[in-house]
Every structure is written in structure tokens, then in C-alpha cells.
Amino acid sequence: MDLKLGSDDLNTCVQCGLCLPHCPTYRVTGDETMSPRGRIKLMREVQLHDAPVTDEVVDAFASCVQCRGCEPACPSGVPYGHLMEQTRETLADSGQMTPVWLRAAMKPLAQPKLLAAGTAALGVAKKVGLVPDRLGLGAADIPLRQEPLPTTGTDVYLFTGCVMDTMQRDVHRAGLDVLTAAGFGVTPTGAEAPCCGALQAHAGLTDETRGLAEKMMRSLAPERPIIVDSAGCGAAMKEYGHLLGTEEARAFSGRVFDIQEFLADHVDKLPEVAPLDLRVAVQDPCHLRHVQRVHEATRVVLQPFVRELVELDDDGLCCGAGGAYSVLQPELAGQIRDRKLGSIDRATPDVVASANPGCSLHLGAAGVDTIHPMELVARALSAAM
Amino acid sequence: MYRYAKLKNRVTRTLGIDAAEVESDPFVAELVDALSPDRVKQDGAHRALLSHDASVFDGGNSGPVVFPETTEEVAAVTRAAATHGRNVVPRGAGTGLAGGAIPLGVPVVVAVTRMNEIHEIDTDNGIAWVGPGVVNLDLTKHLAPIGYHFAPDPSSQQVCTIGGNVANNSGGPHCLAYGVTNAHIVAMEVVLPSGDVVMLGGLDAEPAGYDLRGAFVGSEGTLGITTKIAVRITKNRPEVRTLLLSFESVTDAANTVSGIIAAGIVPAALEVMDQRITVAVENYVNAGYPRDAAAVLLAEVDGLADGVDLDADRIAEIGRANGATAVKLAGSDTERALLWKGRKTAFGAIAQLAPDYYLHDTVVPRSKLAEVLTKTYEIADRYDLTIMNVFHAGDGNLHPLILFDARDEGVLEKVHAAGGEIITASLDAGGVLSGEHGIGVEKQKFMDRMFSSDDLDHQNRLRQAFDPGCRTNPGKVIPTGHSCADIQSLRSVPKEVWA
Ligand SMILES: Cc1cc2nc3c(=O)[nH]c(=O)nc-3n(C[C@H](O)[C@H](O)[C@H](O)COP(=O)(O)OP(=O)(O)OC[C@H]3O[C@@H](n4cnc5c(N)ncnc54)[C@H](O)[C@@H]3O)c2cc1C
Numbered sequence: 001m002d003l004k005l006g007s008d009d010l011n012t013c014v015q016c017g018l019c020l021p022h023c024p025t026y027r028v029t030g031d032e033t034m035s036p037r038g039r040i041k042l043m044r045e046v047q048l049h050d051a052p053v054t055d056e057v058v059d060a061f062a063s064c065v066q067c068r069g070c071e072p073a074c075p076s077g078v079p080y081g082h083l084m085e086q087t088r089e090t091l092a093d094s095g096q097m098t099p100v101w102l103r104a105a106m107k108p109l110a111q112p113k114l115l116a117a118g119t120a121a122l123g124v125a126k127k128v129g130l131v132p133d134r135l136g137l138g139a140a141d142i143p144l145r146q147e148p149l150p151t152t153g154t155d156v157y158l159f160t161g162c163v164m165d166t167m168q169r170d171v172h173r174a175g176l177d178v179l180t181a182a183g184f185g186v187t188p189t190g191a192e193a194p195c196c197g198a199l200q201a202h203a204g205l206t207d208e209t210r211g212l213a214e215k216m217m218r219s220l221a222p223e224r225p226i227i228v229d230s231a232g233c234g235a236a237m238k239e240y241g242h243l244l245g246t247e248e249a250r251a252f253s254g255r256v257f258d259i260q261e262f263l264a265d266h267v268d269k270l271p272e273v274a275p276l277d278l279r280v281a282v283q284d285p286c287h288l289r290h291v292q293r294v295h296e297a298t299r300v301v302l303q304p305f306v307r308e309l310v311e312l313d314d315d316g317l318c319c320g321a322g323g324a325y326s327v328l329q330p331e332l333a334g335q336i337r338d339r340k341l342g343s344i345d346r347a348t349p350d351v352v353a354s355a356n357p358g359c360s361l362h363l364g365a366a367g368v369d370t371i372h373p374m375e376l377v378a379r380a381l382s383a384a385m
Numbered sequence: 386m387y388r389y390a391k392l393k394n395r396v397t398r399t400l401g402i403d404a405a406e407v408e409s410d411p412f413v414a415e416l417v418d419a420l421s422p423d424r425v426k427q428d429g430a431h432r433a434l435l436s437h438d439a440s441v442f443d444g445g446n447s448g449p450v451v452f453p454e455t456t457e458e459v460a461a462v463t464r465a466a467a468t469h470g471r472n473v474v475p476r477g478a479g480t481g482l483a484g485g486a487i488p489l490g491v492p493v494v495v496a497v498t499r500m501n502e503i504h505e506i507d508t509d510n511g512i513a514w515v516g517p518g519v520v521n522l523d524l525t526k527h528l529a530p531i532g533y534h535f536a537p538d539p540s541s542q543q544v545c546t547i548g549g550n551v552a553n554n555s556g557g558p559h560c561l562a563y564g565v566t567n568a569h570i571v572a573m574e575v576v577l578p579s580g581d582v583v584m585l586g587g588l589d590a591e592p593a594g595y596d597l598r599g600a601f602v603g604s605e606g607t608l609g610i611t612t613k614i615a616v617r618i619t620k621n622r623p624e625v626r627t628l629l630l631s632f633e634s635v636t637d638a639a640n641t642v643s644g645i646i647a648a649g650i651v652p653a654a655l656e657v658m659d660q661r662i663t664v665a666v667e668n669y670v671n672a673g674y675p676r677d678a679a680a681v682l683l684a685e686v687d688g689l690a691d692g693v694d695l696d697a698d699r700i701a702e703i704g705r706a707n708g709a710t711a712v713k714l715a716g717s718d719t720e721r722a723l724l725w726k727g728r729k730t731a732f733g734a735i736a737q738l739a740p741d742y743y744l745h746d747t748v749v750p751r752s753k754l755a756e757v758l759t760k761t762y763e764i765a766d767r768y769d770l771t772i773m774n775v776f777h778a779g780d781g782n783l784h785p786l787i788l789f790d791a792r793d794e795g796v797l798e799k800v801h802a803a804g805g806e807i808i809t810a811s812l813d814a815g816g817v818l819s820g821e822h823g824i825g826v827e828k829q830k831f832m833d834r835m836f837s838s839d840d841l842d843h844q845n846r847l848r849q850a851f852d853p854g855c856r857t858n859p860g861k862v863i864p865t866g867h868s869c870a871d872i873q874s875l876r877s878v879p880k881e882v883w884a
Pocket residue numbers: 016017018438439474475476477478479480481482484485486497517538539540541544545546547548549550551552553554555556557558605606607609610611612730732733821822858
């Protein structure tokens with residue numbers, strides 16, 4: 001069947017296999033059907049040679065975390081992320097992938113009130129032991145109550161999104177404090193821009209994603225930089241240009257910055273304070289490292305504020321969180337996380353810094369003490385005051 | 386691309402294989418008993434994907450695929466295959482460039498990727514015991530904290546397995562000073578085609594008896610499956626200097642290489658890339674490779690500080706005497722790592738230029754480097770094909786790459802004809818057929834240009850001493866007419882076995 005993939009994109013892969021070790025699912029299974037090279041080849045077979053879309057073919061596609069670790073590893077520049085998103089879109093449209101319940105589950109993400117109610121309910125349910133640990137939410141702290149974020153000026157937007165807004169408001173507050181300390185007036189986007197569409201895009205629900213992107217572009221004033229403290233959201237918003245293909249969308253994407261990326265250029269504006277007495281391991285979220293490719297910024301921003309930074313020894317391999325992945329593919333997600341835990345153990349940190357809520361939740365559920373880099377910086381700054 | 390077009394019917398049929406159709410196969414049932422249901426795959430997706438490696442050979446036909454985790458499991462699979470008269474093909478990461486892991490004759494494919502444990506590091510004896518599925522670079526990274534590494538460093542080292550390195554006797558840029566894989570393999574546990582488990586080689590410096598270890602290294606999976614390997618580990622040298630020299634012609638670069646060796650310097654690595662490949666590489670890594678040089682030479686020396694500085698100076702001098710337009714010394718480890726990342730991803734970077742490539746791997750005497758290189762460009766011009774050269778210059782190992790787009794009508798015939806002429810030119814210059822990628826299925830037809838008929842018959846006898854039934858990776862290395870296997874029929878899909 002026609003997966004609607006560009007034939008040049010498909011043909012770019014020379015099947016060299018250099019991407020294999022950077023793929024988390026190949027790493028834990030040793031199985032070619034769970035590798036980028038294998039998945040690309042299956043796409044070719046289906047699109048070019050009308051091979052049947054069997055259960056195993058669907059499995060091969062569905063087991064991809066969409067971490068895009070294979071992209072920077074590929075010397076030929078295969079646009080794997082776009083190939084996989086398009087494949088999922090086509091298969092979702094034809095009803096061969098993404099079960100209906102998943103689509104339904106994603107609806108509330110775009111409606112903050114519903115989600116707020118949902119997470120609060122989840123928080124209560126968890127407290128009384130109702131949430132099955134299979135969801136991977138076990139050890140994570142789900143807030144029961146929120147306080148609104150203040151507006152401190154109009155230099156930059158701070159994108160507060162959906163999941164993040166309710167589950168990680170502390171992170172936004174920290175980001176807001178640090179940006180303010182660096183001399184920027186901040187406007188939290190709040191309900192103006194409810195959702196970036198990242199999870200929908202991963203699930204192949206591209207029409208929904210486009211709708212959300214257009215809505216966001218309409219509601220945020222032009223010219224102002226949009227600062228994002230969730231790697232996944234930032235990556236999605238930087239892709240609007242590709243997604244919508246318009247000049248306007250490209251311009252919008254051009255003013256989206258990851259918060260670490262933005263601050264790396266302004267560290268000198270932050271006050272000099274005593275560093276926190278912590279050995280911090282940096283866990284690069286895939287969407288920061290492989291998609292936005294700005295992970296070095298995290299180190300630049302964090303270094304002055306902690307005693308010691310350590311690198312993990314796994315070359316930025318995915319932790320297995322992958323948006324809804326940990327819920328949809330719990331077994332693989334667990335195996336991938338085990339690899340990451342080994343790497344964290346070897347680094348012997350006091351705490352792990354991760355700039356993505358999904359990773360923090362996923363690692364937190366395994367008992368890892370994770371914290372957003374901005375929270376560390378904010379903590380160091382406030383300790384000095 | 387063309388492999389897909391050609392394969393269309395076969396792969397499409399394979400992909401559609403109905404699991405129920407094969408479930409009743411008693412051989413598969415035995416495999417499931419020996420391993421576990423989730424590690425025996427027989428669906429079309431697995432079988433189609435494992436019919437390929439990184440070579441352009443147009444695919445084989447895979448039977449069931451198994452993922453053993455222990456020696457006992459490999460032995461059980463092998464015994465079951467022997468009982469049922471079925472073929473066996475070992476497979477590592479599938480990065481082979483000569484089609485070695487391509488299954489012929491609907492064999493059970495034994496993917497050893499999950500046997501990836503580093504069992505023991507023994508610094509007293511300078512060895513490490515590893516599983517065959519351990520990724521080459523993973524071992525080196527694992528050894529880094531204690532100041533050692535595994536010396537063979539094929540450009541594919543971030544992905545290829547040590548089992549695959551053994552089977553292909555792989556080389557790499559730094560094998561110039563340290564020797565290819567064979568020099569680093571001390572002993573091996575091997576599951577023979579009968580299912581017996583034997584130890585080849587040993588930790589003694591001079592093991593008694595025949596050196597069967599030596600016979601196994603480079604046997605391309607035709608003598609059995611290695612399940613545990615004792616490799617030599619090498620101490621890291623205290624100092625490294627990496628130089629990048631630019632030239633106005635490939636000949637100048639080749640002459641510099643000859644000059645360096647003639648001066649008695651033993652560099653750790655000497656690698657040359659021509660302009661086309663350098664530009665593609667630079668697009669990917671941004672390491673500071675010059676885009677306007679006709680050729681670059683990457684030279685590395687290692688050892689004690691005084692010595693390496695002296696050698697680096699002499700290399701620069703020899704380069705300049707041979708027309709080097711620029712000589713640059715890598716200023717930091719990061720810069721050095723980036724230069725090597727570029728060199729090591731060269732083959733992969735090619736898709737920026739064309740969707741397909743056909744890679745050769747000949748070795749010529751160093752003194753003939755410039756001459757043979759000039760010939761390769763001439764041959765390509767005559768066929769109206771684009772050719773690039775990237776090679777391990779220090780040991781005369783050429784990798785001429787012919788670029789093409791298989792969607793172009795008739796291009797493949799041209800590619801093969803030009804390839805044949807390149808090989809002939811190398812052999813005429815006193816060279817050999819394969820430097821490091823192996824013979825597999827790709828270079829088989831050229832074997833009789835290097836070996837006499839008697840040579841080939843005796844090689845086949847050695848093979849049959851290990852594998853009397855001719856069922857382990859059948860149809861590889863030894864060409865038709867000398868092989869114990871019926872290569873013609875192996876390549877067709879027998880009616881009675883699925884598909
Ligand atoms: C981009 C790129 C760069 C490369 N650069 C180099 C280079 O610089 N130097 C070089 O020498 N090669 C190079 N190669 C070729 C290839 O990577 C090597 O030959 C490598 O050793 C193959 O390892 P593998 O694990 O991928 O083996 P596979 O391709 O899976 O198998 C190779 C052969 O080994 C056999 N085999 C695998 N495992 C076992 C086992 N446990 N027991 C017995 N037989 C086994 C297979 O049957 C097959 O015949 C390159 C390839 C690529 C794609």
C-alpha cells in the first residue's frame with residue numbers, strides 16, 4: 001500500500017547499519033525488526049512492493065520509541081522521524097494502527113481543564129493505591145493542587161502546555177524564576193496555548209496536530225521568543241515549519257527555544273552564587289539531544305550552579321519514556337529503562353537532571369531521583385538570596 | 386534500490402508467510418523447545434529482513450531466525466539442524482559488505498546479537514573473554530577506565546560484533562601498526578556443525594598441535610559458530626598525534642604514504658580520502674576537512690611524547706616534500722575524535738551523493754598505489770560512472786566505491802563490468818582480492834583469478850573436515866565447481882520449504 005512516503009527520503013538509506021547501536025529497541029532485543037534499518041526496509045517493502053502489512057510489520061512500527069536516536073547517527077541524513085510519523089499517519093488513517101482508545105485518551109490533553117481534573121483525580125487515586133503500577137506512574141509525585149504562575153513582563157513567553165502545566169508546575173515556576181533572574185520579563189502562555197501536539201504527532205494523528213499548531217500560532221503574539229522547558233514540546237513546536245509548510249509556520253518555529261538553549265547565551269546575566277553541593281548526572285532527553293540537538297546547552301547553564309556534572313556512558317541512548325510509549329509498550333520500555341539505570345548507577349550521581357517531564361516520570365517510577373535542570377539553578381539562586 | 390526491485394516477488398511472498406503454515410514444521414518445534422517461543426521467529430518480517438546485510442547482494446532466503454543466549458542453545462540449534470538436514474547461517478550485526486551473512490538455501494539464521502556479555506577481563510594475561518555478540522566499540526569503551534582497548538577498529542566498530550570481526554578477519558585504520566583481527570584472537574569456543582563444542586587455540590603462547598584457531602579466523606561462518614572468544618587487549622599509548630594533510634592530487638597523497646613508510650616510521654594509521662568523499666564526510670561531521678583538496682591524508686602516530694612529536698614533524702615534512710598544500714595537527718581530543726568520526730562514517734555518508742554504491746576491497750603493493758588509483762578513475766570514466774576512493778593507505782588496502790542509482794536502466798551491468806576491471810587492475814599489479822571485508826558471495830567469482838584449481842579444492846577439503854555435510858553457511862567463499870555445496874540450487878527457493 002502507499003504509505004505516502006517521499007521516495008527520495010526512503011531511498012536515502014544505504015542500509016549500512018551504523019544507526020543500530022543508537023536505537024534503544026535494537027539494543028535491548030538484538031533484533032533487526034526492531035531497528036531503524038529494519039523499519040525503513042519494511043516501509044520500502046510495503047510502499048514500493050506492496051508487501052502485506054502483517055501483525056509483525058505493525059509491531060515493528062509500533063515498537064519504535066520515536067526517540068530519533070538514529071537520526072544524528074546516520075551519516076546519510078535519513079529523515080527517519082518524518083518517515084515514521086508519516087507511516088503511522090497513513091496506517092492510522094487506514095485503521096491499521098493506533099487503537100481507538102488511544103485516540104480517545106489523548107483528547108483531554110488539548111483541554112487543560114479536563115486534564116487538570118484528570119490529574120487531580122489520578123493524584124487522589126494514586127494516594128489511595130488505585131493506580132496500577134503498570135502505568136509507570138508509581139513513584140511519581142502527582143500534584144493535588146495548583147497555584148497560578150505570575151506574569152513578570154513581556155520579553156519572552158514561557159510555554160506551559162498541557163501535561164506539564166498540571167503535573168510539573170514547579171518546573172515552570174523554576175524556569176520563570178531563572179529567566180526573571182537573568183533579566184527577562186516572562187509571560188506564561190497558560191490557556192492561550194493549551195497543547196503543542198507532540199503526542200498526537202507521534203501517534204500519527206497529524207490532522208489533530210496541525211489544528212493545534214495553527215491554534216497556537218494564532219494566539220501567541222509575533223516576534224516574541226517562545227521559551228519551552230519540556231524537550232518534547234519544544235521539538236514539536238520547532239517542527240511546525242515542516243508540518244504546515246508555510247512561511248509563517250517556519251517563522252514561528254524559528255522563535256521557539258529550549259529554555260537551556262536560550263539561557264546558554266545569557267549565563268553571564270545570571271548572578272554568581274555558591275554552587276549546590278551535588279554531583280549531578282545529565283540525562284539528555286531524546287528530543288533535546290537527537291531532535292533539537294541543543295543538549296550541550298544544559299551543561300553550559302548547569303555547570304556554574306552545581307559542584308560536579310557527570311556524563312552518562314551510553315551516548316544519549318533513550319530511557320524508554322517516549323511520550324505514551326511507556327504505557328503502550330511497558331515491557332520494552334522497562335528493558336530500555338533498565339539499561340539507562342545501569343548507566344546512571346555507574347555514574348554514581350546524587351541526582352539526575354532531566355529536562356523532560358516524560359523522562360522524569362519514567363525514571364522516577366523506577367526510584368531515580370530526577371529533577372529539571374531549571375529547578376537546580378533556581379534552587380542555587382534562591383539559596384543565595 | 387535495485388535489490389528491492391529484483392527481489393520484489395520473493396520478499397513480498399516471504400513477508401506474507403502465514404505463521405500457521407510453518408508451525409507444524411517439526412524442525413521449528415524443536416527449535417522452540419531448545420530456546421523459547423519468543424526467541425524463535427518465523428514470520429515474514431523477520432525472514433525478509435534477515436535475508437540482507439550491508440552489501441548490495443540481492444538477498445537470500447531465510448528460514449526461521451533464532452536468538453540464542455548460551456553456547457548450549459547454539460549447540461542445540463545446530464544439532465536440530467543436523468538431524469533435520471537443514472542449513473545454518475551465523476549472523477552478527479549484519480554489517481558485512483561481501484554478503485557473508487546472507488542466508489542461502491533457506492537456513493536457520495542464528496543471530497548471536499544477544500550473546501553480548503563481556504565475561505571476564507584478565508589484565509594479567511592481557512585478554513578478555515567475550516560473547517560473539519559483543520559490539521566491538523562497546524568492548525573498547527568498557528576497557529577505557531583501566532587504560533586498555535581492543536585494537537582492531539573497523540570503521541563499523543560502533544555496530545559490528547566481535548564474532549563478525551573474527552569471521553571476516555576484519556581490519557581497520559589502526560590495524561596498520563597493530564595487525565588485523567587475527568593477531569588479537571587467542572582462543573575460541575566453537576560449536577561445530579555437528580553440534581559438538583570445542584576450544585580452538587589457547588592461552589599458552591605456543592599451543593601444541595595444529596593452529597585451528599588460525600583456520601577459523603576469517604572462515605566467514607563456514608566452519609562453525611563461535612560462542613565465546615578470548616581476545617587480546619591492548620594498553621592505550623600515552624600520547625597520540627593526529628595530522629591532516631591536504632593535497633592537490635590523489636597521487637601526491639599516495640606518494641606521501643610510500644615516503645612515510647620508506648622513512649621507517651610506523652604510524653598507527655594512514656588513511657586517504659579523495660575529494661568527493663571528503664566533501665560528503667565534512668557535510669556530516671563538520672570536523673574541518675578541507676572541501677577543496679583533491680585528497681586528504683589522515684596520519685596518526687602514538688607512543689611516548691618525544692617520539693610522537695618527532696614522528697609528527699617528519700610526516701609533515703615528507704608531506705610537504707610531496708606537495709602537501711596544508712598540514713594540520715589536531716589540537717584536542719575532541720578535534721581528533723571528530724576527524725575519526727568523519728573517516729569512519731565515510732561509507733554511510735555516501736547516500737548524500739547517490740542511493741547505491743558498490744564497494745571493492747583490494748590490496749595492492751604500496752609502491753603501486755598511485756598507479757592503480759589512476760587506473761580506477763580511468764576505468765570509471767570509460768564506463769561513465771562516478772567513483773570515489775577512500776582507503777587504508779598504510780597497508781595498500783583500496784576501497785574504490787562506485788556510485789550509482791539502481792533505478793537507472795542497465796546501470797548495474799556497467800557497475801559490475803567496471804568492478805571486474807578494477808579487480809583485474811589490482812591483481813595485475815600484484816595485489817589480492819580482499820583486504821578485510823571477506824569473500825562472501827560477492828568476490829567468489831574472482832577467486833579463481835587468485836588461486837589455482839588445486840588451491841581451491843584443498844580449501845574446500847579443510848572446510849569439509851569441519852563441516853562434512855556442507856550445511857554451515859553454504860554457498861560462500863569457495864566458488865562453484867570447487868564448493869561442496871550446489872550454489873545454483875541454494876540460490877533458488879526449494880518448493881518444499883515454505884515460500
Ligand atoms: C559503514 C561500514 C564500514 C565498514 N568498515 C570496515 C572496515 O573498516 N574494515 C573491515 O574489515 N570491515 C568493515 N566493514 C565490514 C563489516 O563491518 C565487518 O566485516 C564486520 O566484521 C562484520 O561484523 P558483523 O557483526 O556485522 O557480521 P555479519 O555481517 O553479521 O557477519 C559477517 C560474517 O561473519 C559470520 N559470523 C557472524 N557471527 C559469527 C559467529 N559468532 N561465528 C561464526 N561466524 C559468524 C557471518 O556468517 C558472516 O559470514 C564495514 C561495514 C560498513 C557497513
